[in-house]
Amino acid sequence: MYLELKNINKSFAGFKAARDVSLGVEKGSLTALLGPSGSGKTTVLRIIAGLEAPDSGEIILDGRSVNELPGSQRGIGFVFQNYALFRYMTVYDNIAFGLQVQKKNKKEIKERVVELMELTGLAGLEKRYPNQLSGGQRQRVAFARALAPNPQLLLLDEPFAAIDAKVRGELRLWLKNMIHRLGVTSIFVTHDQSEAVEVADQIVIMNEGQIEQSGTPLQIYKRPRTPFVAQFVGDSSVIEGYERFAGFQRVPGADKAVLRPEFVECFRPDNKKLAAAMGAMERGTIQEIVFKGHCMELTLSVQGAGLRAQRSLERRPVQLGDEMMVLIYRMYVFDGENARLLENQELLKIPPDQVPAAQM
Amino acid sequence: MKKTQTKRFPLPVILAIFFAACFLVLPLIFVIVQALSQGIGAYLANITEEYTQKAMLLTLKTTVVVVLVNTVFGLFAAWTVTKYSFPGRKALTTLIDLPLSVSPVISGLAFLLVFGRTSPLYGLLEGIGLKVVYAVPGIVLATLFVTFPYISREMIPVLSAQGRDEEEAAALMGAGWFTIFWRVTFPHIKWSLLYGVVLCTARAMGEFGAVSILSGHLRGKTNTLPLHIEILYNEFRYSEAFAVSSILVILALLVLVLRSLIEHRGRKGEA
Numbered sequence: 001m002y003l004e005l006k007n008i009n010k011s012f013a014g015f016k017a018a019r020d021v022s023l024g025v026e027k028g029s030l031t032a033l034l035g036p037s038g039s040g041k042t043t044v045l046r047i048i049a050g051l052e053a054p055d056s057g058e059i060i061l062d063g064r065s066v067n068e069l070p071g072s073q074r075g076i077g078f079v080f081q082n083y084a085l086f087r088y089m090t091v092y093d094n095i096a097f098g099l100q101v102q103k104k105n106k107k108e109i110k111e112r113v114v115e116l117m118e119l120t121g122l123a124g125l126e127k128r129y130p131n132q133l134s135g136g137q138r139q140r141v142a143f144a145r146a147l148a149p150n151p152q153l154l155l156l157d158e159p160f161a162a163i164d165a166k167v168r169g170e171l172r173l174w175l176k177n178m179i180h181r182l183g184v185t186s187i188f189v190t191h192d193q194s195e196a197v198e199v200a201d202q203i204v205i206m207n208e209g210q211i212e213q214s215g216t217p218l219q220i221y222k223r224p225r226t227p228f229v230a231q232f233v234g235d236s237s238v239i240e241g242y243e244r245f246a247g248f249q250r251v252p253g254a255d256k257a258v259l260r261p262e263f264v265e266c267f268r269p270d271n272k273k274l275a276a277a278m279g280a281m282e283r284g285t286i287q288e289i290v291f292k293g294h295c296m297e298l299t300l301s302v303q304g305a306g307l308r309a310q311r312s313l314e315r316r317p318v319q320l321g322d323e324m325m326v327l328i329y330r331m332y333v334f335d336g337e338n339a340r341l342l343e344n345q346e347l348l349k350i351p352p353d354q355v356p357a358a359q360m
Numbered sequence: 361m362k363k364t365q366t367k368r369f370p371l372p373v374i375l376a377i378f379f380a381a382c383f384l385v386l387p388l389i390f391v392i393v394q395a396l397s398q399g400i401g402a403y404l405a406n407i408t409e410e411y412t413q414k415a416m417l418l419t420l421k422t423t424v425v426v427v428l429v430n431t432v433f434g435l436f437a438a439w440t441v442t443k444y445s446f447p448g449r450k451a452l453t454t455l456i457d458l459p460l461s462v463s464p465v466i467s468g469l470a471f472l473l474v475f476g477r478t479s480p481l482y483g484l485l486e487g488i489g490l491k492v493v494y495a496v497p498g499i500v501l502a503t504l505f506v507t508f509p510y511i512s513r514e515m516i517p518v519l520s521a522q523g524r525d526e527e528e529a530a531a532l533m534g535a536g537w538f539t540i541f542w543r544v545t546f547p548h549i550k551w552s553l554l555y556g557v558v559l560c561t562a563r564a565m566g567e568f569g570a571v572s573i574l575s576g577h578l579r580g581k582t583n584t585l586p587l588h589i590e591i592l593y594n595e596f597r598y599s600e601a602f603a604v605s606s607i608l609v610i611l612a613l614l615v616l617v618l619r620s621l622i623e624h625r626g627r628k629g630e631a
Contacts, residue, residue, distance in 0.1 A: 086544055102534060
């Protein structure tokens, strides 16, 4: 582990911003600290950077405790949420600042700044001031500025929050590629799960100052361990009385379940290929159709519950009030503390090649 | 459509202009006219008179010292209350404004009690040969106190609006406090600082109440321009009094011009 936090606690005037936070980050990896606002993710990032001191716990960087080391000596690059560019300095001076402070010689500084400006696609903008740049360019300057002194660890606080939606997608991939190319260990804070999933190698989900779960994006998606994660990740909705649906039996202690649209599929009743799976399906009627661009999102009324499912535009068109066969593949059920995956039991009984899928 | 048309001089504008003319411009014109009433030769003689010259010199000296000291301390005060959190920060912010809410005469009296003959400090200072009351140090102290808030008040809003991010970024890159101040904070506040300095200068030159108590009115020694004007006036030497007043008026107008230049430049710098 390159960075390790051990049992970090931090309160601000009675508000517990971090409770017993422990996490590890591998060298060269890109980690997302994901959580709703007020979940303590920025506090954890600032503690790693040395901008806040933890009330208790240990920060271990590259094998040694850095609790007593000021942030400036931890070998960290920090990208602030609104970039905090020096607004009275040119782009060049912004990027050069960290090296100038270290009293590097002029030639060395110039080489490094030029190199970084090429790398980040800012060449030609060296004389501009931050207020003469677009949001995406500012982010690149902030990134280049943080990288200039060759940090071992790069920390980014909501790096995409200040950028409009269209450019954001591009920048995410750019940043991901750049970080992997440079091999610098990085941690970024975000409240946007799609951002975390798309960019990160490892996701750490935080809620109310605690870590709920950490793992790869796929693990977090497929195996949410806590009710919070099951509900926070994906396009989730909570239903009660899940045992009324075919193929699902009540799990003792667990009264609620989380469903995502991708767990539900619906078919026209005249579909010939459904025969084997009839016992795993329910009847439902279409209550609502929302056009999402790449697909339709249907809300189906099944046994009094509203279930959402997506339907490809390539499939046969449907209308409001149509009766459909609804198949629930799986769901997450949870009690007070734990979430677990529940597969449709009826579906497990039929041969895999007979399980109905969206192509049918 | 007539109703939506804006008249060039609606009633409030006329009232404001009338008020400004009566209470601000007219008295100034009268001062100048009175000063020059016996001809330009007499005017020049009046303002080059020995005691007037000495009073002018003392006022300028006091102003320079006061502005320098207050610039340094005003900066520190504003920096401290906006960039650090510590217990008593709010109280300190309020305390900075104290001289604005206390009558200058009262602050003069307070200094008299602190440094005067009845105070234990008096003997102590006497021992090292420093005379505060009825001497130049007293005048400087009184003026310092009265003009203290002008610089920090101008800077506190600017500094707190700026936030701490840029400073934190600089500190994380290993910059020391002086580098941070000089390269990150100062460019941001320089126009408001200059503006504060100009206001402080204007106020320091004109201070009467507190200085009047501590000065002792020794002609040629502890008389500042405003005190000198009062003495002349009390001796019924009106044309001299007005001539000396015109110096202060001219200085005030200069300050006003500087002020609007700075405001203009500062706004351009922001854009």
